Every structure is written in C-alpha cells, then in structure tokens.
Amino acid sequence: MQRDENTNGRREQYETREHDVLIIGAGGAGLRAAVAATRHGLSVGIVSKSLLGKAHTVMAEGGIAASVGNVDPDDSWRQHFMDTLKSGKFLNNWRMAEIFTKEAPDRVYELEQWGALFNRTPEGKISQRPFGGHTYRRLCHVGDRTGLELIRTMQEKVLATDSEIYMETTVTKLLKKGDRVVGAVGYTRESGKFIHFKAKAVIMATGGWGRIFKVTSNSWEGTGDGVVLGYDAGAELVDMEMMQFHPTGMVWPPGVRGLLVTEGVRGEGGLLRNSEGARYMENYDKEKMELSTRDVVARANYTEVQEGRGSEHGGVFLDITHLGYEGIMKKLPTMYEQFKNLADIDISREPMEVFPTVHYTMGGIKVDPETCATNVPGLYAAGEVAGGLHGANRLGGNSLSDLLVFGRRAGEGASAFVGESVHSADIEADAVRTEIGRVLEPLEKGGEGESPYLMQQELQNAMMEHANLMRDGDSLKEGLGKILALKDRLPNVRVGGSRLFNPGWHTAQDIRYLIQISEIILRTAVQRTERRGAQWRLDYDGPDEELGKLNFIVTKDGQGEIGIERREIPPMPEHLSSLFEEEKAKA
Amino acid sequence: MTEGNGNNPGNVTSRAHSPVPNEDLGKSGKTAKLKIFRGDSEGGQEVEYEIPLVEGMVVLDAVLAIQAEQAGDLAVRWNCKAAHCGSCSAEINGRPKLLCKTRVEEYDGEEIHVHPMRAFPVIKDLVSDVSWNYEVSKAIKPFHSSEQAPFTMYEEDVERLYEPKKCIECFMCQDVCHVLRTHHKHAEFAGPRFFVRNQWLEMHPMDEEDRLGDLKEDNGLGFCNITKCCTEVCPVDIKITDNSIIPLKERVASEFYDPAKWLMRKIRGNGSSRNGN
Ligand SMILES: Cc1cc2nc3c(=O)[nH]c(=O)nc-3n(C[C@H](O)[C@H](O)[C@H](O)COP(=O)(O)OP(=O)(O)OC[C@H]3O[C@@H](n4cnc5c(N)ncnc54)[C@H](O)[C@@H]3O)c2cc1C
Ligand code: SF4
Ligand code: SF4
Ligand code: FES
Numbered sequence: 001m002q003r004d005e006n007t008n009g010r011r012e013q014y015e016t017r018e019h020d021v022l023i024i025g026a027g028g029a030g031l032r033a034a035v036a037a038t039r040h041g042l043s044v045g046i047v048s049k050s051l052l053g054k055a056h057t058v059m060a061e062g063g064i065a066a067s068v069g070n071v072d073p074d075d076s077w078r079q080h081f082m083d084t085l086k087s088g089k090f091l092n093n094w095r096m097a098e099i100f101t102k103e104a105p106d107r108v109y110e111l112e113q114w115g116a117l118f119n120r121t122p123e124g125k126i127s128q129r130p131f132g133g134h135t136y137r138r139l140c141h142v143g144d145r146t147g148l149e150l151i152r153t154m155q156e157k158v159l160a161t162d163s164e165i166y167m168e169t170t171v172t173k174l175l176k177k178g179d180r181v182v183g184a185v186g187y188t189r190e191s192g193k194f195i196h197f198k199a200k201a202v203i204m205a206t207g208g209w210g211r212i213f214k215v216t217s218n219s220w221e222g223t224g225d226g227v228v229l230g231y232d233a234g235a236e237l238v239d240m241e242m243m244q245f246h247p248t249g250m251v252w253p254p255g256v257r258g259l260l261v262t263e264g265v266r267g268e269g270g271l272l273r274n275s276e277g278a279r280y281m282e283n284y285d286k287e288k289m290e291l292s293t294r295d296v297v298a299r300a301n302y303t304e305v306q307e308g309r310g311s312e313h314g315g316v317f318l319d320i321t322h323l324g325y326e327g328i329m330k331k332l333p334t335m336y337e338q339f340k341n342l343a344d345i346d347i348s349r350e351p352m353e354v355f356p357t358v359h360y361t362m363g364g365i366k367v368d369p370e371t372c373a374t375n376v377p378g379l380y381a382a383g384e385v386a387g388g389l390h391g392a393n394r395l396g397g398n399s400l401s402d403l404l405v406f407g408r409r410a411g412e413g414a415s416a417f418v419g420e421s422v423h424s425a426d427i428e429a430d431a432v433r434t435e436i437g438r439v440l441e442p443l444e445k446g447g448e449g450e451s452p453y454l455m456q457q458e459l460q461n462a463m464m465e466h467a468n469l470m471r472d473g474d475s476l477k478e479g480l481g482k483i484l485a486l487k488d489r490l491p492n493v494r495v496g497g498s499r500l501f502n503p504g505w506h507t508a509q510d511i512r513y514l515i516q517i518s519e520i521i522l523r524t525a526v527q528r529t530e531r532r533g534a535q536w537r538l539d540y541d542g543p544d545e546e547l548g549k550l551n552f553i554v555t556k557d558g559q560g561e562i563g564i565e566r567r568e569i570p571p572m573p574e575h576l577s578s579l580f581e582e583e584k585a586k587a
Numbered sequence: 588m589t590e591g592n593g594n595n596p597g598n599v600t601s602r603a604h605s606p607v608p609n610e611d612l613g614k615s616g617k618t619a620k621l622k623i624f625r626g627d628s629e630g631g632q633e634v635e636y637e638i639p640l641v642e643g644m645v646v647l648d649a650v651l652a653i654q655a656e657q658a659g660d661l662a663v664r665w666n667c668k669a670a671h672c673g674s675c676s677a678e679i680n681g682r683p684k685l686l687c688k689t690r691v692e693e694y695d696g697e698e699i700h701v702h703p704m705r706a707f708p709v710i711k712d713l714v715s716d717v718s719w720n721y722e723v724s725k726a727i728k729p730f731h732s733s734e735q736a737p738f739t740m741y742e743e744d745v746e747r748l749y750e751p752k753k754c755i756e757c758f759m760c761q762d763v764c765h766v767l768r769t770h771h772k773h774a775e776f777a778g779p780r781f782f783v784r785n786q787w788l789e790m791h792p793m794d795e796e797d798r799l800g801d802l803k804e805d806n807g808l809g810f811c812n813i814t815k816c817c818t819e820v821c822p823v824d825i826k827i828t829d830n831s832i833i834p835l836k837e838r839v840a841s842e843f844y845d846p847a848k849w850l851m852r853k854i855r856g857n858g859s860s861r862n863g864n
Contacts, residue, residue, distance in 0.1 A: 050664075050666060050674065051664070051674065051717065051721075052721060053672075053673075053756055054666045054672045054673070054674050055666075056666075058666075058667070058671060058672045058755075059666075059667045059669070059671050059672060068737075109736040109737050110736070112736040112737060112738060113732065113735070113736035114729075114730060115729070115730030115788070115791065115794070117745055117748055117749070117752055117787075117791070119742070120740060120741055120742045120745065122741075122742075123739075124738075124739040124740055124741045124744075125737065125739070126737065142749070142752070143749070145671070145753065148671065148752075148753075148755065149752065152752075152754075152756075156724070156729050156730070157729065159721070159724055159725045159729075160725070160729045165721075167718070167721075190710050190711075190714075190716075219665070219666040219667060219668070219672075220665070220666070221666065252613075252643070253613055253641070253642045253643025253644070254613040254641050254642065254643065254644075255641060255643055255644050255645055255648040255668075256643070256668070256669075259668060259669050260669075334671065337670065338669055338670070341670065341688055342643065342645070342669070342688075343643065344643075451655075451659065452659075453654070453655040453656075453659065454655070457655075495659055495660070496659055496660060497659065497660025498660070500627060500662075500710075500711050501662040501710055501711040501712070501714050502659075502660040502662070503654060503659070503660065503661065503662060503663070504654075504659030504660050505660070
C-alpha cells in the first residue's frame, strides 16, 4: 500500500505493511522468536539492519552453555543456576535464571534437530568445554565458530517459514495507541524509503550497545537502538550500569584493537602471563586462575598493565602454544587465522597480546520471565537487549542459550497476546509523518553542521575515559557532563549525500541512541556506590549489603528525563535458596 | 562463596583506560591511496582518496577512515572486522576479497582499485544487491530428520561436514563463478555456495530428504565445469570443487544415469533410493 504524506514541505510516500507479530532484530533471539510465532500460524515480519546471518550472533565463538552433562554427568540445571547467580552477584532475576537453566538443554537439542552440528564426544554425544565460572564442562561448541552454527541453523529454519524478512531496514520508532505498542516506523537502508509497520505485538531483539565504547568487540550494529526505542515507549530498564568487559581483546595492530579473543582459549588451557613471565591470576583468584569469572580476569589484566607489567603494546600475554599447531587447528582454528592474518602472529608458537574490550550489556529492557512481556502492553523483548538474567556479570556461553530460551518464550508470549487481542492496529497518520520528518532532518536541513562520525568518536572516547571497568564518582560525573554537552549538540548533526545507502545518514540516527544510553549508564553507575560484578567503584571499598538487595530500574519520567527507582529484589523461594544452603553445608 | 574478588592491589586509577595513547597509534608517516568506485545502478566512476597508512591496516580500515573523514556517504558493508561474518566482500583489483582480511601493505607499490562485486547488481559504491542468494537458499529443502535429537553421531561420521559448515556466506564464490559472472545463469544455477550447503545436507547422517533431483534440475549442477575458480577465492578454505561439487556430481550421476537405479525409479516412481551416506 502506498500512501502520500506531506513531509518537510513535499510529498513523502511510504509503504504500509501489516503483521501479527513484528520482530525487530535477526540475531539468535529474533530468529528463534520468529520460529515460535510462525508455529501459531501468525503473520510474522522480521526487520534487521544487516543482511540475514550477519548479526552479532554470528561472531560468537566459544560455545553455548547448557547442563546436558555429556562430559561431566554430575552437572545439573541446579549447578548451572547457582553458577549463574554467583557470577551475577545475586542481582539476577532468579526466576529467569531458573527457567533459563532448566530449558537450555532442550534448546541445544532442538538446534541439533534442526541440523546444527556440534563437536562430538567419544560416545557420540555433543562435546562440552570448560569456561570461566562454570563448575563443570558445560559449553556445547563447534570449534570456535559456535555462533555461526547457531545463526545459520536458525536462519535456514526461518527461511523455511512464511516469515517476511526485511533485510537492511532500520526501525526508528515504536508507535503506540493509548498505552499499547501497535507498530513501528522504519526505513530501507538501500533506498531510504519509509515503511509503516502495523503490528499487534512487537518483539524487541536488537542486541546490545558495545559501540558506546571505542575499544569494543561489537560491530557498527551494536548501538542499542532497541533499548532506547523501548525506553521512549515507556518500558522499564534494569541493571543498566552493568557493562561487561571481556578480559581478552586483541591489542595490536591498531585496526584490530578490541576484536575478541574467545574465552575458549582459556577454556582450552590458555595461560595468562605478564611481562615478567608470572601467572599473575594467582594473585586475583588462586582457585579458578584463568577460568575465573570475566569481571575478575578483566580487572586483573587491567591492573597488571596499569602497574607496569604489560607488554610492548600495553597488553598481557595469553599463551596457548601447549596445544600445538594440530590441537589449535582442531579447537581454535578461527583464532589461529585471525592472528595469522591480522597480526602476523602464529599462536602455535607465540603468545597473544590481549587487553579487556567492551563486550556485552547485562542490563536492558525489563521483562516478565515467563512471557518476555515488558510493562508496555504489546511490547516484548529477548536476547541481549533484555535485562535481568545475568545480573552484575554474565557467564561466558550463557548468552547463546539465553537467546534461544527467551527468544522462544517471547515468540510464544507475543503469539498469546495476539490471540487475545481484539484491538485494531490503526494509529493517526500524523505520528508516522512526524517521525519521517525527524529522521530526514540531518539530511535535509542543510547548512553547516557537525559530523555524526566525529561526534560518535567523541562519545566513545568520553565513555572510555569515564565509565570504564574501573570507575569513580568524580570521573563518572565529569563523563556525564561531557555526554550532556553532546546531547545539546545533537540537533546540529548534518550529513551530505542522498538517501541511497548513506552510512552518514544512518550514523546520524545511531548517535541519538548512544547518547541516551550513555547518560543512563553514567547516572546509574553514579548511584551504585559499591564494587559488585562489572560495577567496580574505586572510591568504595567493597560490596554494599543494602545495594546488593536491589536493582536500579530506569524509566522515562513525565518530563522526558531519566527516572531511577531503587527496587527491592524479591526473596528467592525456598526451592532455590535451599540450593545455596545445601552447598554451604557440604563445604 | 569461593570467588576471587580481584581486589585492586595498588595504583590503579579509572582514567588510564587504554593500553596505549590513542592518537598516533601505529602511524607510519606514509600514506595509502585507494581508488574506490563511487556510483550506483545508473553508473559511476573511480574516485581517488589518500589517507595516513597505519601499521597493519586492512582495506576496510582504510575505507572506513575515508568514510569518517572525507566521504560520509561512502557505502560499504561490514560487521565483524575479523573475517567471520562475510559482509565486507568486494573486488580489489578485479579479484573478490574480504576487505577486512586484506592488508593494504599487500599491494605495496601497486595501485588499489576497490569495486563492488560484479556478479550482482550494484546498489551503491561498494554495496551490491545479494538478495538473490537468499532466494536460492529458501528454495533448498531444509534439514529433516524423523528421529528425535539428541542424536548419537561419532566424530568420524561428521568430520567431513565441518568443512562445508564453515561457510560465512560472503558470496565471493558466486561472484567469481563464470556461470553467474559471465553467463548470468542466476535463474537456472544455484552457484557454488549452495552446492556447499547441499553437500553437508546430503552427507549428514541423520538427514532424510532427497535433493539430488533438485540439484540436477533446479540448481543446475551440470552447468559447473569444474574450473575451481570458486575454491580459489573462498576465504575459509572450503575446497568447494573437490569436496562439495564433485561428490554431488557423482551422486547425481549414479542416481540418474546408473541403469539399475533408473529402473528402480521407474518402478517406484521416485528418486529416494539413497541413504544418508
Ligand atoms: C565477538 C563476540 C563473541 C561472542 N561469543 C559468545 C559466545 O561464545 N557465547 C555466548 O554465549 N555469547 C557470545 N557472545 C555474545 C552473544 O553473541 C550476543 O550477546 C548475542 O549474539 C546477541 O544476540 P541477539 O539476538 O540478542 O542480538 P544480535 O545478534 O546482536 O542481533 C541484533 C539484531 O537486531 C537488529 N537491529 C538492531 N537495531 C535495529 C533497528 N533499529 N532496526 C532494525 N533492526 C535492528 C540487528 O540488525 C540484528 O539483526 C559474543 C559476542 C561477540 C560480539
Ligand atoms: S568450479 Fe564450477 S561452481 Fe566453481 S567457479 Fe568453476 S564453474 Fe563455477
Ligand atoms: S563457500 Fe566460501 S566463498 Fe562461497 S560463500 Fe561460503 S565462505 Fe564464501
Ligand atoms: S566484516 Fe565480517 S567478514 Fe569482513
């Protein structure tokens, strides 16, 4: 359907597309949600900024965590649950963690049913490798390209459904009627043409926001669009101060700074050493050493370098040479190629230089554990964009299974909502027209202005400096000042060129999200005055018992400002809390 | 809880965030010149850009630096920057390459011409329209097994499937294959990428579908005359011709040209006489 609208003084045509369920994001979470919703015979639309199969999920390397117990039969969902909560410093939503650890094995087997191929044990089962903070060997994997296997399997599964896929299309706004979400506005990157999506339910599956930092393992896509779109529509956000720094990103040459070195390297026995040759992890976590949780290892690497025991390019050494060439080509072939091609390093002979890199966002849109519904009717969220499961620090491998467990639940939840829903998805045409005008502004306003690329760099530098893995109150506040100044300059962004596949124009949209999220992170990080998981305040000595009992919930208040509520975490029910008591009794 | 607390032993501050100061990182004092195609479906021309050469720089770094500083609307696809996602395919000096895996230094002394892939319609600058590939993919019968996972499969049963499964869908094999590039048989020929996919499907011990008829008819396997150009460009070293195409051709031949099988098919009225291996 074509419709004429008047924008910025001229006729603007846009298309209208209607679906029962609109899924924003084609990573593991979005694709799994699509499979669930199509099973109910619903019309499903999937929107993605990239081509199909290119989302962050494709980059996951190490594996997918599920207590199938193939190599360590003692493993159980209970142990996985306890590991997940301990790593999250008990800020996790315990019901999400319970559902997650119980259902993860089924989701892994389901992948196998759909054609995914994992490495095998001698008994012909799916093989599992150790990872930081997991008591048992728990990560199902295929070499170091597990995410590729997951996304390709899901992509091929979805291609076999009737879902309509809008590749290289960017959503810029959620549309509401009354208190319900009833659709979205987006544009096709190729042509710059606008689309009005009408939907009875919308699932947010847009991934994380690692791009707010300069040194990151995330691609250009990781700008947190979904969390801001949800926030603008009234959704509650949780744990936004919690950003995960992965302990091992590449350091040299400059072009690859931040690229991930999978935790699989440490899982396969990789050793960390400083410039003095010492295995310094014994000073930080004597028991788990290299396989401690990510927050601990990241701080250790950072500290070694800061105290002058770093490598030439300011990293520490990660050594996997003991596996030998053959072993590496079997277990970590992608890492071998990555270092060989990009850094001229043969990791079967020399150690890698590594340093922490921004990796994952624990916080996000707050959801109901059973259905992934947000507090806004008609809006659902799953995957990295949703918060709650991982608390203050995510365990490696817990994201891929999160995508499938809660992607499926979001698809089911949204389908049930559509089934009950009688509302019409119509809204006033005005809302679409206003949004189109806003999106076109940087392109059409004309005159001299600021470059979105340079503004993005400025923001990334500010966040590196003020909201890094070691934080202090004064610095956080200084960072906030810088971000607020950028916010004031936002209307000055101008871009040249046409609407045809114009990355400058696309970046001009992203910058708004980056600024909004940065402000939220800084404000919540100022308030969490303690050391807990990924939030590490140098101006406080340790964890604060009171703060450990609450999550910071962020919503947009009546004035359009950031409202922060301290919300008590409900007590764990007996069947879960007893697990920890039993463990203590045993010890 | 036996959790290391990573307590900060000494002089750590929140400020010195990065290992090395950012600016001037790896600057070589030299510059790199790139001639990049600028244009769209209507046509276009090469434009020359010059940027500071940074140690270890890949062509994608150069293109992104140009985009940030000189040509804000320069269109290019990328995601992982680590040769894992297959987004950044383009042609450098006429050869398909992953821009994120190709060092600028490799072209020491040579001119660097960067163009979009040619076997597909150009959208803008370095971005071409690869949507046809997803249509081909959609038409391939997906994996199907009537048995319930978890499957018991041994390493030796599946070892050879890891290779085709590595495909990152960069579509560079499609770009270089003359059946598509020169003869434009997009309607009749699936292309090497999808022979790779068919290979693992056909060889998966638990899969029960039969795709040999489709391979012969719809996917135009017969058009391939084993030139091996696809194998040469594959960035993840899949031996497309030897390990995917030739075994599939053999299966199709024995299925359709073996007189005994031909008779069986006549009698039973279908082609599903093979098993998983
Ligand atoms: C290098 C790397 C390695 C990793 N390794 C592991 C691992 O081994 N194990 C593990 O468990 N986890 C790992 N992770 C984490 C995990 O991969 C991610 O958390 C997960 O893939 C996120 O999936 P998702 O479906 O939530 O979102 P993504 O895969 O990030 O997909 C987001 C989707 O949303 C779309 N989108 C975003 N904004 C918009 C918009 N405005 N309009 C339209 N579409 C939009 C994007 O185009 C994309 O399709 C790794 C992450 C990285 C970066
Ligand atoms: S071997 Fe076949 S598929 Fe590969 S490039 Fe040559 S003709 Fe094309
Ligand atoms: S087979 Fe190789 S060249 Fe072809 S699409 Fe896959 S990765 Fe690319
Ligand atoms: S950007 Fe992913 S392959 Fe080049």
